[in-house]
Amino acid sequence: MISLTIAGSDSGGGAGIQADIKTFQELGVFGTTVITALTDQNTKGVHGVFKVTPQFVQQQLSSVLEDFSIKSIKTGMLYSAEIIEAAAAVLREQKIPLVLDPVMIAKGGEKLLQNSAVEALIEQLLPLTTICTPNIPEAEVLTGMSIKDSKDMERAARSILQMGSDWVVIKGGHTGEKDAVDRVYGHDAAFTMTTPRKKTDHTHGTGCTFSAAITANIAKGYTIPEAIIEAKKFVHLAISYPLFIGSGKGPTNHFAFNQQKGVCEVVVNEA
């Protein structure tokens, strides 16, 4: 099984390309990568961004796709409209399932997607997307809606389905709720996934890890709902057993899922 991530490098190893290939590896999937930007980053923040040219992003993508039988693709930090256009031009010619993690802002507040790139993301990538995984601020930017409660989350998800994604997961990492509740919507399905919210500062790269686990699970042949629920277990265990490295907001623990033999209770309810 081979998957591909199109994303930015996190020199600190907790998010971006590094989180993705660690997650793929832990789930038994061979990871290939198309790097869109290098970030000078650690647990204290993003200190610089060095972008790759759109043409070189396209070259990497073409090289990977012409040689490997890629079973699933995810996108993370895409940075600019030009990079999105270059990637979309190649992806449009494929029918490989695509997980779009609409990464916009790092936890420290630094921009990982230029404002001018949001329209390209919506127009060029969402119509090609199998599963879009926004957190609440990202869902607000994609839809122009303000999200305050679960009704707003459903409305925003339905709007993103209309933009062309087959499934939408609105992640609950940023709500004030007692539990970490993610809401999943397809055209004919809706369910919630709940785990207890952990009191921890070690949440750097949670979104990347979650979307990478979905991508790996799709490569392994899981159905879309199974791939999403199993990914929630992966990220919950990664948050539950922190590594305590770095002096800022530490990374999640990509070893935890296998160390705990995947044992994690996720409560799934119809929405």
Ligand SMILES: Nc1ncnc2c1ncn2[C@@H]1O[C@H](COP(=O)(O)OP(=O)(O)OP(=O)(O)O)[C@@H](O)[C@H]1O
């Ligand atoms: N403190 C927590 N305890 C348990 N689960 C959490 C916690 N924080 C986030 N999660 C879960 O982690 C996953 C990722 O959600 P989150 O909203 O944090 O993504 P994100 O903001 O895109 O992350 P990042 O941008 O840092 O990569 C979701 O399944 C969410 O419910």
Ligand SMILES: Cc1ncc(CO)c(N)n1
């Ligand atoms: C490279 C990169 N991608 C995504 C994120 C979001 O967690 C980050 N901090 N850095």
